[in-house]
Structure formats: C-alpha cells, structure tokens
Amino acid sequence: MKTVETVAIGDVRPGMRLAEALLDESGRVLVPGGCELTDSMVHGLMRRDIAELTIEREIEEDPATRAAREARVIAQLDRLFRKAGDGLETRQLYRAILDFRMADQA
Numbered sequence: 001m002k003t004v005e006t007v008a009i010g011d012v013r014p015g016m017r018l019a020e021a022l023l024d025e026s027g028r029v030l031v032p033g034g035c036e037l038t039d040s041m042v043h044g045l046m047r048r049d050i051a052e053l054t055i056e057r058e059i060e061e062d063p064a065t066r067a068a069r070e071a072r073v074i075a076q077l078d079r080l081f082r083k084a085g086d087g088l089e090t091r092q093l094y095r096a097i098l099d100f101r102m103a104d105q106a
Contacts (some may be wrong), residue, residue, distance in 0.1 A: 001061040002103075006052050014039045019056035024048075066102075073101045 004019045014037055021033040022045070030048070031041060034056075045053070077094055084090045 001059055001066070002056055003059050004054060004056050007055045008052050009042070009046055009050055012037060012042050012045075012053055012055065014042060016053075017056045019054040022050070022053065070098075070102060073098060077101075 007016070016037050018031055018033055018035050018037060021029050022031040024030050030045070031037070035041075037053075077098060081090065081094055084094075
C-alpha cells in the first residue's frame with residue numbers, strides 16, 4: 001500500500017520517491033513526480049532552499065485491514081454492478097476497478 005506524506009528536506013533520504021513533480025517559482029519542473037531521489041538531488045534541493053517534499057512510500061498493510069478494505073470495496077462494486085449482467089466485459093471491468101481501488105485507496 002502506498003502513502004503520501006510531506007517530509008522536511010532535512011529528513012529526506014536518497015532512495016525516497018517523489019510523489020508529485022517539484023516545480024520552481026516559474027513553474028518549471030525541477031524533479032519529475034515518481035523520481036527516486038539521489039544524494040546529489042537532495043543536496044541540490046537544499047541549496048535551492050526547498051523546505052519540504054511530498055514523498056510516496058510503500059508501507060506494509062496489515063492483512064486483516066486489507067481484507068476489511070477489500071470487503072468494503074467489493075460491497076460498493078456489487079451495488080454499482082448489480083444490474084450490469086455477467087458478461088466477460090463486465091467481469092473484466094469489475095476486476096479492473098477493484099484492482100484500481102485497492103491500489104488507489106491506500
């Protein structure tokens with residue numbers, strides 16, 4: 001499961017992944033979103049007086065919590081798809097939405 005948090009630049013470590021693009025005052029991209037930060041990048045951002053970054057982290061989710069979340073998502077989808085039929089395309093769409101929501105609702 002992924003979580004997004006704002007981290008002070010002093011606490012940023014190489015290997016952390018930037019959650020969203022970092023822009024300068026003019027709107028130019030300094031570091032693209034999803035980029036894994038290196039030591040030199042962190043020092044460069046410190047020199048630019050960047051105070052904090054939005055970092056994306058992968059955290060281990062408790063299996064019971066994940067199962068409860070999945071049950072809630074399935075209940076929502078069952079309500080949405082109650083009149084959709086049981087065709088191949090419907091099942092594929094259901095599965096795609098379930099996968100997306102399980103990945104997205106971190």
